[in-house]
Amino acid sequence: MGLEDAAAQLQQIQAELSANVYDLHKKSGESQEAYRKWATFSIAEELYAIDVMQVKEVLRYTDITPVPGARDGVLGIINLRGSVVTVVSSRTLFCLEDREIDHNTRIIVVEFDDQEVLGILVDGVDEVINLPESETDRAPGVLREDSQRQFVQGVCYREEHLIILLDLDKMLAGFKLPPEE
Numbered sequence: 001m002g003l004e005d006a007a008a009q010l011q012q013i014q015a016e017l018s019a020n021v022y023d024l025h026k027k028s029g030e031s032q033e034a035y036r037k038w039a040t041f042s043i044a045e046e047l048y049a050i051d052v053m054q055v056k057e058v059l060r061y062t063d064i065t066p067v068p069g070a071r072d073g074v075l076g077i078i079n080l081r082g083s084v085v086t087v088v089s090s091r092t093l094f095c096l097e098d099r100e101i102d103h104n105t106r107i108i109v110v111e112f113d114d115q116e117v118l119g120i121l122v123d124g125v126d127e128v129i130n131l132p133e134s135e136t137d138r139a140p141g142v143l144r145e146d147s148q149r150q151f152v153q154g155v156c157y158r159e160e161h162l163i164i165l166l167d168l169d170k171m172l173a174g175f176k177l178p179p180e181e
Contacts, residue, residue, distance in 0.1 A: 034133045040126040040163060041108060043090045044099075047126060047163045054110050054168050056117065058125050061105040074175070075121060078107070085109060087119035088175060099123070112168045118175055129163075131156055136165065 038049035039058075064076040064087050073092040077084050087107055091098055104124035111117055139152040151171035156163050 035130050036133065038129050038131055038163075038165065039108070040129055041106070041122040042124045042126060043094060043122055044096050045123075047161055048090075048122075049129070049131075049163050049165050050108075050110065050168050052128050054112055056109045056111055059107040059109060059119070061101050061107060061121075064121075071174075078119060080109065080119075083117075085117055085119045086175065087121055088172070090120050090122050093171065110168060110172075112172050116172070116175075118172055120172075129158060131158075139164075 037052040039052045039055045040047055040049045042048070059078075059080075062078055064078055066076040067074065067086075070076065073088045075087045075089050077086055079085075089098070106122055106125045107119040108122055108125065109117065109119050135156045135158075136154045137156065139154050151167045152164055153167040154165045156165065
């Protein structure tokens, strides 16, 4: 048997195995539950999460250069390997008082709204969780302002902790750069 024949035979076996697995799921009534990965972080001792696919990297706190005349919530800019990244305060976004920077403070560099890059200053970064869609509940209607309610996508409970799931695109929509002319 030649190499091509062996490859064809392996493909046939793989197709048969895939069909058998599909039939088993179909017969047993099992459905594949959708999972989504979330990066969790803390702000004022509360846990929040954003879609891990939007996280480019997590940085230890570094000095932020203030920008004169910047809008509310913008702390300034940092140099990230030759690229300028605007850093915003998560505490300002959530209408919370500022706090001192400590060894847990991090900057989460995110990509939102198709290629906009921004840093979000948070009190600390926790972990990445793999969350089944069935464990996600709708956001409660108890938030102070409509603007905050818009970017809370849902909530979940993990190990007796409430985690607030955020829609990053909606949360950071006000920080989108104007189109170049």
